[in-house]
Amino acid sequence: MHTLSRLALLVLAFLTLTPQARADEGMWLPLLLKQLNEADMQKKGLKLTAEQIYSVNQGSLKDAVVQFGGGCTGEIISAEGLLLTNHHCGYSQIQQHSSVENDYLTKGYWAMNREQELPNPGLTATFIVRMEDVTSQVLMGVPKTNVQEVDREKLVQTNIQRVAQAAVQGTHYQAFIRPFYNGNEYYMFVTEVFQDIRLVGAPPSSIGKFGGDTDNWAWPRHTGDFSIFRIYAGPDNKPAAYSKDNVPFKPRHHLPISLAGVQPGDFTLVFGFPGRTNEYLTSWGVEETYSVSNPAKIKVRDAKLKVLNTDMAASDKVRIQYAAKYASIANYWKKWIGENRGLKKLDAVTRKQQQETVFQQWANSGDEARKAAYGTLLPQLQRSYTAARDYTLARDYVTEAALGIELIAVTNSLLPLAEMVENKVPAAELATAVEKAKKGTANFFRNYSAPTDRKVAVALLPLYATGTPTALLPAYVKALPKQFPGAAGWATYVNQLYSTSRLTSNESAQALLDEVANGNARALLDDPAAKLASAITSNYRTAILPTYTAATDNIALLQRTYVAGLRQQQPERTFYPDANSTLRVAYGQVQPYQPADGTQYEFYTTLDGIMEKADPTNPEFEVPARLAELYQTKDYGPYAYKGSVPVAFIATNHTTGGNSGSPVINGRGELIGTNFDRNWEGTMSDIMFDPDRVRNITLDVRYMLFVVDKFAGAKHLVNEMTLVDNPNDVKPESGKKVKKVKVKKANAKTAA
Template identity: 30%
Template sequence: MNYSYVSFIQCRLACLCLAFTAVCCSVQNASAEEGMYPMSELKQLDLPSRGIELTAEQLFNPQAISLVDGVCRVNGCTGSFVSPTGLIITNHHCAYGAIQQASQGSHDYLSSGFKADSLSDEIPAPDYTVRVTQDYRDISAEVLAVVQPGMSYLERSEAIEKKSKEIELAAEQANPGLRAEVAEMFAGKTYVLFQYVYLRDIRLVFAPPQSVGNFGGEVDNWMWPRHTGDFSFMRAYTAPDGSSASYSVDNIPYQPKRFVQVSVEGVQEEDAVFLLGYPGRTARHKTAAFLNYEEHVRLPTLIELYNWQIEVMTAAGEGDREVEIKHASRMRSLSNVEKRSRGQLQGLRRAHLAEKRRATEAELQAFIESDSARKAKYGELLKEIQAVYQEMEQLAPLEFNLQQLRSASRAAAIAYFIVDAASERQKPDLDRESAYMERNWEQSLQSLKSSVNDYHAATDEILLAGMMERLKAVEAGPVTEALKRQFAASIVPMESVQQWLARTSVGEWEFVERYAAQTPQTLAQTDDPILQLMLELYPTYLELRDREKTREGRLSELYGSLIEIKQQFAKSDFVPDANATLRFTCGHVRRYSPADAVVMLPLTTLSGVIDKTTGKAPFDTPSEVVEKFEADELGRYRNATLNDVPVAILYDTDTTGGNSGSPIFNAKGELVGVNFDRCFEATINDFAWDQSYSRSIGVDIRYVLWLTDVVYGAERLIEEMGVKH
């Protein structure tokens, strides 16, 4: 049955306004204990009191097989192995790029979904890599030993970067087959070397139609209640000898040390759950000056720029499915970030978070000034940090537009890569930017090839001309002069851009591949207009890179000092901000009240999917799903209490971007769901976390299994996962 969804959305948005008012109060009294724990902190946690039946060693043990061996990083997301032959479950939106790339041509797997009936039918996803954490060790002393008195901030940043690369390469040489990566845990203070199994042959196995995997679209994104089947299956492969290898028909499925056991029983309200995953970046230890910059500069600018790009690409794809598919992955990513940023901006404003952090910093400053030794060392610390963000604010119009020029326009992005590669590839390997080092070059070229595949000249005309208009309005010396030279033949950027794109070859892979291997001297002779434009702007981009590294070096040192004095002031240690390394978080399947007299229950059902269905995007449930529901073919995935198939779960764990695809485990370490989102109120989590309003959203494993098994008949995957009939 169908019903009008408009009134429900209006009611829910009204509740959100009230919810942010509640957040204003709760942020001030936020618990000091945050929930994204590095593996090094597991032994400090009282797991039984949190309802977890596993020990710290059963969760992570570099000397033995543990649950972590069944969890992996899938590009910028998380996934988990659910079979002994490398089958991975992650989110539909995490596999979206692979589905989109496979859809170009005669197949539209975004619309129809995809099911491989055998291993040979699984589709390569060359843009994807998978990592499995093997070990870690603190290398802070080694890294910081290169910092010498009298270094400029740029020199400091570059010295730390180069030393980190040296350590990574040395670790990889000592451990063939593993990938090494240095991560800064506390800015300017602690550095950890992580070692990973690194898999490069990843293939698409199963994906439901987009109308299931993205049911509700941007209307429901970041919202509860939710009814999205946001899951897909992929598989990792290795060379026949088990070593990491690029795609080959001779490769065999990867055999993980451990795979995760799926629980058909699922969870009930108030059950304990925990997640392992690779959350992106949080900013809970940043200052009020940073929050002010986010609130007044970065977030408003990003929201406006992304909305404009989304509108352009939406219009370009109307009536042309091929063009729509080309833009699909970028649009979904932009839409997700835009809505999250909107939630963060509203949260910052309504919670007055910058103001509250300034009050906390005033107390810290008083503590500093109460002791002459502390005052001598830390007295100007907060002012110095503020000065960095003030400089960023002043330069934001130029820097944002320069960055977006090479991001919004595919042609500019491709040209920038070619010009930058020509310069960087002339340097010794350790001195290159990371993307151009030998260890990363193959994957960088593959990503570039995907950008070329997604290039659409008519869309790029609007995006490139729009960004040029923005840059023309910025008085910025060399940039302004470079643009004047480029526009010498035309007053209107669109006229110039149309001529450039008519003559450029950056949309042709053979040309791009050839020119990506050229020297700067060869590029200087080119008559390709987009490459000429980027050659004109390249010195400014180099200045921007140096300025960013200078800031990084300065803030790294300053925030290192801030952590020192905060620990003295609070007389306690802190959990480091998330940084895309492996973390643990736990909580319970739990309802919440976002506004007065409003209670959100923690489980949604298949009946709710049908109730929301309108037959039009984004609520156009596939007919095969509706038919199975109407025939009451729910099978063993029916929950007795609900008399229905559970669809989504709500729980009070601490998550952020990068936790997408994280396995949701029950107390025994069995898979009961896949994390994919947060509630709108919780978008502020990146800046301040509180259990009272922090709610994450996952797809219930019973809905995953029902769709995979009953609706789409992928019995081989059900059997492979050991889910017995």
């Protein structure tokens, strides 16, 4: 009786800790909305059907959503291929077009006609044509038991390649297949990839990055985080490489833009490509993240950011060279700090342990088949995490600290050329490889400062040497403190390294590569940077990677079984798959929140808040003169709300990296904003979601329109868009019949 009561209490606690998936939690496959989510979404305020969100046979919301580049989302906002995404998503493209003379990062850029729209080689926009459950085809012939994870994965990958190739044979489409629920299911995504993407407009950094790192991952937020591109296609409206003869792409659907605004409780839908979550991680996985990986990565990036910040402040050239790199490094540095704070506040490890106690009780109380499948699962997971711990830490220090030094990273990328020489590959093959390396090296040095990287090396090499478990540190690195003793030893070594290496400038690096092309491998291998890079990476491949891979492969196998067991244990629960950079729907509601005792945040911010934060002595909070002028004259056009211009709002949607740039859509299928961040208190949502604390931060579409129209004077872009200000302008039965409204100047009492 005592045991049963204890189990009942544990089950009750578990159900309290893992509630049924609700409107504000989950990243759902559009293909399955009809059967899993449609009724709940409509109950929360959706006026559309699942078919109007995702359809293969007719234009739907999915046809207005693209994966922008490799890691963001964008949305189509005109019938002529106009694409809206975040400023930080387009940042590297803006940076590539910038120079000290034409500093588009600082000043912004606006194409006033099609001829001024700037091409971006290598940038793509990917549409999802259709999705398909291909689990049975992928797992065909794959043993369920008695197979090593590496062998299973080879069989799976062979099947994936076969199924994907067959799906697009004879077409211009592409296809990829991803695992879901840790490899228990597989889905195929047929795509159409456009290659001619041109920069149309970007606000100055004083708008697009207003608040900088201080406000990053924070609320209240006042960042105009958007940029505008255009997709071009061939005359047949199909993907084509860049050509002056290409024409603006004609989409199957573009999003109408609502001027009606939002209020607390309003339905919101985020449609995008979330990158990665680990919602079903065990307590040992959470503990490893919290106590091992995150602290190490935070420490390394903190040191690197301090160096970059100093040098970027001292030189406009360095600032432009490192702008995109700095933003990328800083973004996850602050995210990991917030994630750890959130995990601590939720007592995430303890909660996971409680869940595992209930799971173990369930496994032990079942029939022999259940006991055999799940009875020893959790202890095996614990042993695997314990075995991997030092190797995980060593791997983090290699990737973050050692390879965070650009000289080591670029040198490591060139080392295979020496191997080609020593292996006596054909001369033509070597020449091709060297020529490719020379082009890549030249591009690398465009955004490289050797003096800055030297300072980074002085900061990071000691962290790498002391943070890596001693047994896993290369002998070459262990010997350096003896060769260069004293407090200044590392600085002395680094100064010698950078003074003698031929890989610190483009000119000397190109000359070195010419020698390699002529068969002189020693020219590269004897370079001091190559000696250091080779010692670190060869040690990584031989002493760290094999054990790390074996342990993580075993964790992957056990985790797949654990997730299958959770779904069997809780048949009444609707599980959603972890994010894996595939198209997903998240839905929730506009809501304020209380981050701490005595603190209550409103659901939106306005232009007034920008002016309150304005500080001409702080580059992060500079306000452009034109924006201040518009504020003073209250020249807000039709974009005003309660006497100001709304800038951003928050809602309860479940988002993560990759959702940057995602359209935020109201219940009628209209664009109301662009997702660009989460609140700092909610960054742990990649591991554990808390509806009371997690909020996604959205750029209000009215601020984007205000900046484009009033600030930039690019009214021609607004005229391309379909604006609606009446809920009846879009009829939910079609999702297409849109009344275009005339943009008029509104007074301060314009309703939201």
